[in-house]
Amino acid sequence: MTLEELELIARSVKQENAVCDYEINVCMDLACASQGSEQLREALFRAAEASGKKILIRRTGCMGPCSSGPLVRVDPEETLLGRVHANDAEAVVASLGSAPPPALQCDLNEHFDKQVRVVLENSGYIDPEKIDDYISREGYKALLMVLNEMTPNGVVHRITESGLRGRGGGGYPTGLKWSTVAKAGGDVKYVVCNGDEGDPGAFMDRSVMEGDPHRVIEGMAIAAYAIGASKGYIYVRAEYPTAVARLTTALREARRRSLLGNAIGGTTFNFDIEIRLGAGAFVCGEETALLASIEGRRGTPRPRPPYPAVSGLWGKPTLINNVETYANIAPIVRNGGRWFFNMGSERSKGTKVFALTGRITHTGLIEVPLGIKLREIIEGIGGGVPGGHKLKAIQTGGPSGGCIPANMLDLGVSYDALMAAGSIMGSGGMIVMDDTSCMVNVARFFIEFCMTESCGKCIPCRAGTAQMHTLLTRICNGAATMEDLELLEDLCSTVKEASLCGLGQTAPNPVLSTLKYFRNEYLEHILHKRCPAGVCNIQAHAEVMA
Amino acid sequence: MSDAVEVKTLIIDGQEVSARRGQTILEVARENDIDIPTLCHLDGLSDVGACRLCMVEIKGSNKLQPACVTAVFEGMEVNTSTERLQKHRRTILEMLFAERNHICSVCVSNGHCELQSLAQEQGLTHIRLPYRNPDLSVDASHERFTVDHNRCILCTRCVRVCAEVEGAHVWDVMGRGIDSMVITDLHEEWGKSTCTRCGKCVQVCPTGALFDKSKIGSDHPKCPDFLPYLNLMREAQ
Numbered sequence: 001m002t003l004e005e006l007e008l009i010a011r012s013v014k015q016e017n018a019v020c021d022y023e024i025n026v027c028m029d030l031a032c033a034s035q036g037s038e039q040l041r042e043a044l045f046r047a048a049e050a051s052g053k054k055i056l057i058r059r060t061g062c063m064g065p066c067s068s069g070p071l072v073r074v075d076p077e078e079t080l081l082g083r084v085h086a087n088d089a090e091a092v093v094a095s096l097g098s099a100p101p102p103a104l105q106c107d108l109n110e111h112f113d114k115q116v117r118v119v120l121e122n123s124g125y126i127d128p129e130k131i132d133d134y135i136s137r138e139g140y141k142a143l144l145m146v147l148n149e150m151t152p153n154g155v156v157h158r159i160t161e162s163g164l165r166g167r168g169g170g171g172y173p174t175g176l177k178w179s180t181v182a183k184a185g186g187d188v189k190y191v192v193c194n195g196d197e198g199d200p201g202a203f204m205d206r207s208v209m210e211g212d213p214h215r216v217i218e219g220m221a222i223a224a225y226a227i228g229a230s231k232g233y234i235y236v237r238a239e240y241p242t243a244v245a246r247l248t249t250a251l252r253e254a255r256r257r258s259l260l261g262n263a264i265g266g267t268t269f270n271f272d273i274e275i276r277l278g279a280g281a282f283v284c285g286e287e288t289a290l291l292a293s294i295e296g297r298r299g300t301p302r303p304r305p306p307y308p309a310v311s312g313l314w315g316k317p318t319l320i321n322n323v324e325t326y327a328n329i330a331p332i333v334r335n336g337g338r339w340f341f342n343m344g345s346e347r348s349k350g351t352k353v354f355a356l357t358g359r360i361t362h363t364g365l366i367e368v369p370l371g372i373k374l375r376e377i378i379e380g381i382g383g384g385v386p387g388g389h390k391l392k393a394i395q396t397g398g399p400s401g402g403c404i405p406a407n408m409l410d411l412g413v414s415y416d417a418l419m420a421a422g423s424i425m426g427s428g429g430m431i432v433m434d435d436t437s438c439m440v441n442v443a444r445f446f447i448e449f450c451m452t453e454s455c456g457k458c459i460p461c462r463a464g465t466a467q468m469h470t471l472l473t474r475i476c477n478g479a480a481t482m483e484d485l486e487l488l489e490d491l492c493s494t495v496k497e498a499s500l501c502g503l504g505q506t507a508p509n510p511v512l513s514t515l516k517y518f519r520n521e522y523l524e525h526i527l528h529k530r531c532p533a534g535v536c537n538i539q540a541h542a543e544v545m546a
Numbered sequence: 547m548s549d550a551v552e553v554k555t556l557i558i559d560g561q562e563v564s565a566r567r568g569q570t571i572l573e574v575a576r577e578n579d580i581d582i583p584t585l586c587h588l589d590g591l592s593d594v595g596a597c598r599l600c601m602v603e604i605k606g607s608n609k610l611q612p613a614c615v616t617a618v619f620e621g622m623e624v625n626t627s628t629e630r631l632q633k634h635r636r637t638i639l640e641m642l643f644a645e646r647n648h649i650c651s652v653c654v655s656n657g658h659c660e661l662q663s664l665a666q667e668q669g670l671t672h673i674r675l676p677y678r679n680p681d682l683s684v685d686a687s688h689e690r691f692t693v694d695h696n697r698c699i700l701c702t703r704c705v706r707v708c709a710e711v712e713g714a715h716v717w718d719v720m721g722r723g724i725d726s727m728v729i730t731d732l733h734e735e736w737g738k739s740t741c742t743r744c745g746k747c748v749q750v751c752p753t754g755a756l757f758d759k760s761k762i763g764s765d766h767p768k769c770p771d772f773l774p775y776l777n778l779m780r781e782a783q
Contacts, residue, residue: 281722298718298719302594302595303595303612303615451723451724452722452723453722453723454722454724455722455723455726456700456719456721456722456723456724456725456726457594457596457700458595458596458598459596459597459598459638459641459642459645459699459700460598460634460637460638460641461723462645462700462723462726463641463642463644463645463724464637464641465723466645466678466723467641467644467675467676467678470676470678471676483674487674487675490637491637491675493634494633494634494637494638494641497601497609497610497630497634498598498610498638499598500595500596500598500612
């Protein structure tokens with residue numbers, strides 16, 4: 001495969017598509033599929049056939065505003081239709097060339113205007129199971145450019161120059177990580193992709209793997225060339241069967257097109273990827289636990305150093321990055337490091353995908369330049385809190401993150417600003433809460449999550465999270481005293497400072513951040529036996545106690 | 547021993563000490579009679595850094611590091627018993643006492659228990675945390691030994707000694723988080739497992755979780771000191 005051959009494929013795809021007068025793209029991502037987009041697609045096929053029009057009906061990955069699903073985009077006009085069901089198929093087909101059915105139109109201009117799509121540039125535009133669709137949108141161009149025109153050092157330099165930071169949550173500079181592994185000795189090295197997304201309310205990585213799997217593969221291949229690896233692993237949780245299926249198809253197609261395997265692009269570069277399934281442990285998203293799991297051992301973290309960059313899979317230097325990090329690589333290589341560097345805020349470059357969920361009008365997947373104000377995300381892109389309720393807090397970073405109160409909406413979203421506010425960027429979950437949420441109960445939910453997902457290896461995380469859960473339950477039940485609150489804060493500091501891995505070290509964050517911004521809610525529960533949001537059933541519990 | 551040994555100098559608790567490159571803070575501290583509490587560490591076994599009692603402060607870093615797995619470096623300044631560290635150590639010990647059912651007065655290891663001694667050393671007088679009182683089992687199916695999960699602190703010394711020294715790997719950990727427990731084989735009864743009856747696990751167990759049946763009602767000190775000696779003799783062969 002050469003760059004010219006890629007061009008040929010891209011051109012032939014465009015020619016094939018040009019035969020059709022219209023393209024109907026149907027979102028088949030989980031949210032839309034659960035509302036019947038599969039039946040819709042079949043109905044569209046039937047309606048198209050009956051109408052005699054030349055229509056291309058394409059299945060695509062996530063288009064973004066899941067709450068308006070099932071979504072359909074009609075090209076070339078780029079008209080987005082929402083809540084389209086199988087019985088609307090004939091109306092949609094009939095309206096081609098004229099105004100779409102008014103009931104299906106969705107006015108989401110504000111939702112899309114503030115977004116910048118880099119990672120999601122193809123999601124919603126290509127059929128994830130067709131490699132040629134990906135190639136027609138500049139797919140694998142970056143890989144072949146790199147193999148033919150750049151040295152491994154040049155690639156590392158470009159990534160460093162872009163200012164990209166790890167999208168899995170830690171925010172470690174990607175270029176620095178790559179150069180460390182590139183410099184590590186030995187002829188066997190590994191590239192690993194962390195697709196063990198497990199934060200409650202987060203589905204960014206799933207959507208990327210399902211909607212544009214080749215992008216991840218291309219990023220990994222470029223990384224492998226840069227650091228000198230010839231073998232890669234994608235670690236995906238088994239609870240994502242569609243992602244696994246799409247990746248499996250994508251790997252097969254890439255091998256068929258000689259974009260994986262031996263002598264890629266006619267060069268001496270060999271690289272192939274295997275999929276490894278996670279068995280459902282959240283802690284396996286921690287890099288050392290993930291590597292242990294790939295090796296077939298119990299998925300528990302180990303102390304670092306040595307870091308995986310020095311001693312990773314089977315003791316060999318290993319590069320481990322998150323799905324979204326790899327998804328950023330191809331555009332950076334194609335457009336240059338400066339292009340990426342110029343997006344975003346001072347110390348957080350580029351764009352970030354967030355899964356916007358909770359009490360917000362437009363839930364779904366969004367991609368925004370870093371540095372954007374929370375207000376623009378919540379009020380602009382998200383369309384505000386529905387039902388006349390009042391925004392209370394925004395939870396970012398999942399169980400490792402914290403709650404940012406509504407009065408901090410002018411905070412710019414960046415690694416450092418979120419950290420300073422007591423939360424973290426995390427992998428990109430963003431849960432919006434309104435006045436119907438009790439913050440103590442929210443903290444208890446996340447601690448319960450950490451408690452059940454703790455691996456049990458180190459004592460502070462294993463026993464500490466369980467103790468914190470007991471104390472938070474007491475508070476929620478109105479059975480706690482001020483001594484319990486003191487004890488809770490004491491436990492937070494020990495679990496945070498003494499735990500072995502990131503899971504334990506960050507587990508107290510939901511408690512600490514709610515204590516910082518919503519301490520009065522804790523006090524109301526303890527001193528006045530009252531839940532201000534009316535969530536905790538204190539009365540009922542008191543009756544049981546009596 | 548023709549290789550030149552690289553020597554590092556560092557300061558532990560204000561005391562200037564020297565060390566070989568690659569040594570851990572814990573090794574160097576103990577060589578110099580500086581006591582750092584440990585539970586999961588045992589001379590002769592690999593280190594896992596799990597009990598977090600040996601956490602120390604290193605000047606220049608706000609993050610605490612486990613002394614058992616942190617290598618020394620030139621000019622390092624280590625503090626092993628600041629107020630912050632002692633507070634964490636006491637809380638960790640409290641967590642252990644409240645986690646399962648540790649009742650010293652009826653325990654076979656009373657007076658010879660590492661958990662008990664550590665609590666005394668750290669000046670732990672009472673437990674502030676709510677006791678969890680879990681419902682745990684005792685497996686007395688083995689003809690010589692018994693495992694009482696009520697007293698297990700999941701230090702995994704038994705797992706490591708069985709895999710690393712005896713080479714049998716009968717012990718392992720099952721379950722997750724607070725529900726973790728040590729098991730023999732694939733959760734078979736100990737008496738029906740592939741146990742070689744060597745008894746090393748009993749000797750390395752820091753509490754009364756693993757004990758010799760013949761010692762019930764009598765003094766049951768454990769003797770884990772054979773391990774470094776055994777390793778040395780094996781290396782000499």
